[in-house]
Amino acid sequence: MEPIAYIQRLTRMYERLGYPAYEWVRSAGPPPFTPLTKPLSECRLGLVASGGIYAAGQVAFHYKDDTSIRGIPREAPMESLRTAHFAYDQADARADPNCVFPLGTLRGLVAEGVIGELTTHAHTFMGGIYSARRVREEVAPALVERLRDERADIALLVPV
Amino acid sequence: MGLAARQAEEAGIPTLCLSSALDITRSVNPPRAAFLDFPLGHTAGKAHEPGLQRAIMLEALEAFSSLREPGQVKLLPFRWDKDDSWKRAMDRLDTRLPRFDTPQYQFDEDRALAEAAREGSCPVCGIAEE
Numbered sequence: 001m002e003p004i005a006y007i008q009r010l011t012r013m014y015e016r017l018g019y020p021a022y023e024w025v026r027s028a029g030p031p032p033f034t035p036l037t038k039p040l041s042e043c044r045l046g047l048v049a050s051g052g053i054y055a056a057g058q059v060a061f062h063y064k065d066d067t068s069i070r071g072i073p074r075e076a077p078m079e080s081l082r083t084a085h086f087a088y089d090q091a092d093a094r095a096d097p098n099c100v101f102p103l104g105t106l107r108g109l110v111a112e113g114v115i116g117e118l119t120t121h122a123h124t125f126m127g128g129i130y131s132a133r134r135v136r137e138e139v140a141p142a143l144v145e146r147l148r149d150e151r152a153d154i155a156l157l158v159p160v
Numbered sequence: 161m162g163l164a165a166r167q168a169e170e171a172g173i174p175t176l177c178l179s180s181a182l183d184i185t186r187s188v189n190p191p192r193a194a195f196l197d198f199p200l201g202h203t204a205g206k207a208h209e210p211g212l213q214r215a216i217m218l219e220a221l222e223a224f225s226s227l228r229e230p231g232q233v234k235l236l237p238f239r240w241d242k243d244d245s246w247k248r249a250m251d252r253l254d255t256r257l258p259r260f261d262t263p264q265y266q267f268d269e270d271r272a273l274a275e276a277a278r279e280g281s282c283p284v285c286g287i288a289e290e
Binding site: 148 | 162169177179189190191192204208217218221224247250267
């Protein structure tokens with residue numbers, strides 16, 4: 001079976017609800033591209049995820065254009081991780097955060113020597129921000145600054 | 161997420177976006193992507209299946225070296241179930257929650273912990289006030 005046509009589904013749903021049509025980001029032309037110049041086993045990887053992950057002790061996300069970012073320490077126990085997100089069924093992610101925030105999976109691959117190391121924090125936000133401008137001008141630059149500050153060689157981005 | 165990936169690549173950091181929505185990913189057109197045809201909420205695998213999560217991650221990370229042209233998407237060779245019945249079931253589901261504008265804690269204890277840790281902080285964004 002073909003992958004689900006989410007854009008068509010959501011467009012129809014919004015029509016039924018009487019909402020104005022959502023304008024999906026459409027990027028024309030090829031994206032910027034930086035080739036990887038060393039093996040993964042020598043790379044410092046920065047994990048970025050938009051599943052609404054926070055650690056116990058941090059402020060949870062709210063559901064209305066929350067553009068804030070949480071830094072999750074790379075050694076954070078998986079049991080300390082929580083989710084707050086309006087747009088997906090969080091049951092499995094709450095039972096095992098690796099579903100949407102593969103910090104434990106990545107730690108395992110570092111221990112195996114597949115990946116060099118992780119940046120000191122993973123960086124999380126909620127996504128579902130309706131304004132592409134705010135993502136482009138606020139969230140994305142803040143994430144890139146965090147990746148640079150923590151000297152990430154590569155970044156793995158995990159949306160929901 | 162694709163917008164952040166584009167900006168990271170402009171800053172010289174190679175990126176890989178995981179995806180479970182192929183049409184949205186193709187529309188945003190990130191520099192490199194790996195598509196896993198699983199239900200939303202499982203971008204990196206199924207709960208409590210560390211072996212599968214590891215296999216998915218290894219296949220995905222391989223895209224850092226195998227995708228050499230900007231905007232390519234690697235299709236990962238995993239299926240959620242044998243007959244894709246989850247896709248038919250999804251047509252009846254809309255799990256979206258109202259757009260609450262206050263922090264939505266998973267547990268009440270989290271609220272108490274966060275409030276204790278962030279005394280004098282903005283209750284919405286958690287950023288300490290000057």
